[in-house]
Amino acid sequence: MFSHLDPRTILYYIVVSQIILLLDASVLLEASTVLLFTLPFWFNHQWRLAGGIVVLYFLQLTASLFWLPHVNNAVLLYPLSMLTTGFRELVPGILVGLIAFKFTTLAAWISLFKKWHLPKFFTVSFAVFFRFFPTIRADYRQIRDALAFRGIERGFLGFVKHPGQTFELILIPLLMNASQVASDLTISVLTKGLGLTGRQTSMVVLRLTKVDAFDLAVGSVPILLALGGF
Amino acid sequence: MTTAMITSKNVSFRYPHEQEPFLQNINLEIQPGECVLICGHSGSGKTTFSRLLNGLSPNYIPGELQGEVTTNGLLAGQAAIEDYVPVVGSVFQNPKTQYFTATVKDELAFPLENSGIAPVEIVQKVQQTAAEFHIAHLLDRQMFSLSGGEQQQIALAAATILHPKVLVLDEVSSNLDDQAITRLTTNIRSQKAAGVTIILTEHRLAWTNSFVDRYVLFQNGALTQTWTKQEFLSLSQAKLHDLGLRAVDLTAHRQALAAKAYQPKSSLVDQTNTLEAQQLTIGYQSKQVLTDLSFALKPHQVTGVVGPNGVGKSTLAKTLTGLLKPIAGQINWHGHPFSAKELLKKSFLVMQNTNYQLFCESVEEEVLLNAKYPEKKDELLTQLNLAKFAQRHPLSLSAGQQQRVVIAAALMSGKELLIFDEPTSGLDYANLQRFGDLLQLLKQTETLIVVITHDLELSAGWCDQIIHLGKP
Numbered sequence: 001m002f003s004h005l006d007p008r009t010i011l012y013y014i015v016v017s018q019i020i021l022l023l024d025a026s027v028l029l030e031a032s033t034v035l036l037f038t039l040p041f042w043f044n045h046q047w048r049l050a051g052g053i054v055v056l057y058f059l060q061l062t063a064s065l066f067w068l069p070h071v072n073n074a075v076l077l078y079p080l081s082m083l084t085t086g087f088r089e090l091v092p093g094i095l096v097g098l099i100a101f102k103f104t105t106l107a108a109w110i111s112l113f114k115k116w117h118l119p120k121f122f123t124v125s126f127a128v129f130f131r132f133f134p135t136i137r138a139d140y141r142q143i144r145d146a147l148a149f150r151g152i153e154r155g156f157l158g159f160v161k162h163p164g165q166t167f168e169l170i171l172i173p174l175l176m177n178a179s180q181v182a183s184d185l186t187i188s189v190l191t192k193g194l195g196l197t198g199r200q201t202s203m204v205v206l207r208l209t210k211v212d213a214f215d216l217a218v219g220s221v222p223i224l225l226a227l228g229g230f
Numbered sequence: 231m232t233t234a235m236i237t238s239k240n241v242s243f244r245y246p247h248e249q250e251p252f253l254q255n256i257n258l259e260i261q262p263g264e265c266v267l268i269c270g271h272s273g274s275g276k277t278t279f280s281r282l283l284n285g286l287s288p289n290y291i292p293g294e295l296q297g298e299v300t301t302n303g304l305l306a307g308q309a310a311i312e313d314y315v316p317v318v319g320s321v322f323q324n325p326k327t328q329y330f331t332a333t334v335k336d337e338l339a340f341p342l343e344n345s346g347i348a349p350v351e352i353v354q355k356v357q358q359t360a361a362e363f364h365i366a367h368l369l370d371r372q373m374f375s376l377s378g379g380e381q382q383q384i385a386l387a388a389a390t391i392l393h394p395k396v397l398v399l400d401e402v403s404s405n406l407d408d409q410a411i412t413r414l415t416t417n418i419r420s421q422k423a424a425g426v427t428i429i430l431t432e433h434r435l436a437w438t439n440s441f442v443d444r445y446v447l448f449q450n451g452a453l454t455q456t457w458t459k460q461e462f463l464s465l466s467q468a469k470l471h472d473l474g475l476r477a478v479d480l481t482a483h484r485q486a487l488a489a490k491a492y493q494p495k496s497s498l499v500d501q502t503n504t505l506e507a508q509q510l511t512i513g514y515q516s517k518q519v520l521t522d523l524s525f526a527l528k529p530h531q532v533t534g535v536v537g538p539n540g541v542g543k544s545t546l547a548k549t550l551t552g553l554l555k556p557i558a559g560q561i562n563w564h565g566h567p568f569s570a571k572e573l574l575k576k577s578f579l580v581m582q583n584t585n586y587q588l589f590c591e592s593v594e595e596e597v598l599l600n601a602k603y604p605e606k607k608d609e610l611l612t613q614l615n616l617a618k619f620a621q622r623h624p625l626s627l628s629a630g631q632q633q634r635v636v637i638a639a640a641l642m643s644g645k646e647l648l649i650f651d652e653p654t655s656g657l658d659y660a661n662l663q664r665f666g667d668l669l670q671l672l673k674q675t676e677t678l679i680v681v682i683t684h685d686l687e688l689s690a691g692w693c694d695q696i697i698h699l700g701k702p
Contacts, residue, residue: 107336114343131330134374138326139586145553146587149578151600151643169589176585176625184327187286192330192388193315193344200346203339203353 005040005103007112009212009219013037013099016219017092023226030089031061033222037095040103040215053095060088106130110194111202120195127194128185132178135185139177143170235396235427236260236283241297243278243287252278253451256297262395265418265428265441270448271474271658272629276431277400279448282306283429284398285314302395316345319389323401323656325381329373334365334384337373341392355391363387363417377540379410386417390426397421399430403437404656407538407684411437433658434685435470436480439463447473474660476687483690487536490689490696492525502528504678505550505647510559512542512549518557519545525697527647529676532669534683534693541700543682547649550680551577577647578640582655584632588624593635596624602644610638613671630661634668647678654685666692 020033034057041050064084071077106127113123147169152158159166189195208216236259243253253275260266268276281287282299289311299306302317322328331337338359342352360366365387368380376384382402389397399418403411419441422428432438445462447455457465467477477483503526513519519542527533535543548554550561552573560567563576581587590596593616598604611617614634619627624635633653640648654662662685669692672679683689689696 105332105336107331107340110343127330135327142581142583142586145548145579146581147589148553148574149551149587149643149645150589150639151575172589172625173586177583180585181327184322184324185330187290188322188328189330190290190311191284191286191315191318191320192341193312193392194340196312196315196344196346198346201343201349201352203336203343203349 004105004108005099005215006206006208006212007100007104007109008206008208009215010096010100010104012216013096013219014093016222017096020092020222020226021089025222025226027061027065029222029225030092031057032225033092034095036218036221037092037099039218040099044103046102049098053091057088057091060084060091064088101130101133105204107202107204108206111204111206114200114202115206120197124186124189124194127189128182131185132182135181136174136178139181140170140174143173146173233262234259235262235264235302236429237298237300238279238282239298241279241282241295241299243282243296244294246292246294251296251451252293253282256453258446258453260427260429262427263422263425264443265422265430266444266446267435267438267442268429268431268446268448269433269435269475272433272656272661274448275451276448278451280398280400280429280431283396284318284320285309285311286320315341316392317394318396318398319386319392319394320398321382321385321389321400321402323404325378325385325405328385329381329388332372333369334360334371334373334376335369337384338369338388338391341388345392359387359391362420364413377410378405379407379413379539382406382410383413383417386414390421394426396427396429399428401431401433401656403432403434405652405684409538415440433476433656435476435478436686439478447475471659471663474658476659476662480686480690483686486690487686487696490534490693492533492695492697504528504564504676506562506565507550508560508562510549510561511557512545512554513557514545514554520699521558523559523699527678527680529678530673531694532673532679532681532692534681534689534696535699536683536689536696537699539684543699544651546699547579547651547680547682550647551579551649553579573647576645577649578643578645580633580636580640580648580650580653582652584629584636585625587636587639588632591623592621593624593627593638594620596635597638597642599639601639601642603642606642610641614638614668629657630664633665637668637672641675641677646676647680648672649680649682651682652684653681654683654688659687662687 020030034054038050038054060083068080068084071080109130110123110127113126152166152169153161238256238258241253241256242251244251256279268279270276278287281291282295283301285304285306287293288295288307295307301314304313304317329337331340335356338356339352342355347355360369363383365383368376373381373384403414406414415437418428422441430438443459445457446453463478470477505527507523507525510523511518511521512523535546537543545554549556550573552570555570561573562568588596590599594607597607597611611620614637616631616634616638619631624632627635637648654665657665669679681688681693
């Protein structure tokens with residue numbers, strides 16, 4: 001069972017990650033942010049996910065620092081910079097996105113939005129969006145299985161061997177199902193009254209706990225480092 | 231004379247970009263506390279009409295509405311979707327896209343929170359509803375960990391928690407096994423006893439006999455016939471089939487099913503067997519699903535796999551097709567042990583939702599994708615009645631045609647074991663019959679055919695042997 005975070009803690013993480021991105025922070029600060037933002041994963045025994053992200057990030061970092069300066073082919077340079085530098089700078093934001101999905105619940109988010117009286121169109125869209133990804137992930141697995149029956153390998157190896165074909169073949173059924181899922185979820189949320197005007201309540205009591213306090217402190221470290229001139 | 235709960239006067243409905251109205255001149259009155267079942271072919275307008283009753287059309291699913299539909303005084307097209315929330319509870323076919331929150335307790339609380347009920351009262355109402363629906367033991371469970379039947383039960387409980395006057399149930403039994411349907415029946419009967427007006431759209435009719443008061447037939451968007459319960463239940467099976475409807479009494483089907491139960495031989499070694507599963511234990515690293523499973527498959531027969539939701543039917547399909555390795559035991563092909571990789575090359579799973587399995591821009595390209603026998607294309611397309619659709623986009627075809635395209639692709643890639651996962655879920659009788667004909671056609675080949683199904687009419691009517699999982 002995960003220790004749940006208050007959605008406000010996650011909003012704080014979002015702000016910090018965006019500041020780091022906008023500041024065009026130093027590599028040291030960026031790497032520290034990535035390591036700090038993986039702490040909630042380590043504490044919740046998400047070893048493989050956290051480890052995978054850290055390894056990927058440092059591979060990108062190593063490539064951009066030591067390999068990219070020696071690439072002289074302009075055709076290769078652009079996609080490689082995108083992979084090693086562009087995508088790398090997005091890693092803190094991606095980590096926050098994962099924290100938002102894994103360590104809090106949709107009920108907590110909706111409770112926060114109700115408390116802040118955010119517009120209904122935003123709350124309904126957010127609710128559908130939040131529920132959309134787990135459903136699409138299950139669809140993606142089914143499509144990969146379906147491809148395996150057509151002789152196209154599943155898993156990372158299959159993607160590496162036939163990236164274009166795999167991407168194209170997955171995309172069509174995924175998009176077809178995505179539109180149906182989005183429509184079904186919207187219908188469901190509307191018939192359950194999330195769009196009702198007037199006062200709404202919530203069983204979820206939002207409270208900042210010790211875990212939130214710790215995570216807020218961790219999230220503040222990159223900002224303090226930035227202020228300290230790193 | 232009581233005021234009708236639902237009235238439909240001269241109602242026609244046309245979807246955007248369509249020339250002709252989909253619903254035509256529907257006139258119907260439903261009294262408070264009445265339970266009405268709308269039956270008819272797929273695409274006859276049942277779901278479209280039900281969406282006019284719960285406010286989804288024309289508000290969210292747009293179209294041009296003529297005539298008047300009112301539900302407890304709410305006029306479709308003028309009342310907002312939100313106005314329907316306290317009045318109408320809705321449950322849909324797919325349980326996986328009906329829940330929003332993490333736990334059962336949160337899911338039941340969700341409509342109450344949205345209606346502004348005080349948290350203390352919410353807790354009481356959640357407990358009360360859980361007791362009524364016999365789901366108190368599920369309250370702290372994660373929604374995604376529940377079986378489809380349990381999720382559908384929670385969806386019904388959540389739809390009734392605001393005590394609506396009307397329930398609209400759109401093909402809610404399509405994905406459910408016998409046990410789940412029994413629970414659903416109990417819950418619907420108690421809602422009826424409480425005076426709730428209930429409208430069902432259904433293909434599977436037998437489970438509804440005990441609570442439906444009136445049956446209504448839709449054909450090509452028009453309401454063509456109504457029957458009282460007595461009139462409907464006295465219709466012969468032949469008459470029902472003529473109307474494209476399924477059976478109302480499954481007693482004979484159950485007997486047929488029992489007679490077809492798989493009889494394990496003292497030894498599986500039989501020259502005519504193609505596949506032999508020997509003492510299989512299947513499941514995942516963290517969880518064994520089924521143990522000591524032995525059976526044999528041979529050509530020219532259809533094997534049905536039946537059993538309750540969550541018993542391991544899909545896990546067995548994944549194991550037989552090589553997507554999962556067995557935890558223990560082995561699978562032999564013509565007497566030789568086969569690895570998961572070898573099984574994957576030999577087998578093909580036709581999924582319930584064929585949208586997952588169609589990747590190309592035309593039927594021709596689809597069947598040629600990684601085909602082992604491309605020279606058989608024309609012959610196979612003709613055999614499966616697909617030749618005239620060769621240049622059409624597969625996703626533009628009907629569900630039955632898509633299913634045939636997937637089968638053609640499987641046969642073109644040289645697959646010798648075809649497993650169908652719930653192939654007739656949500657199908658009317660005519661389409662069930664069509665699928666049965668297709669099984670007969672496949673039986674003439676050397677292909678091994680396995681059908682995973684909850685559908686008694688399919689398993690009793692077209693399967694030659696039945697493997698019943700979950701029975702001691």
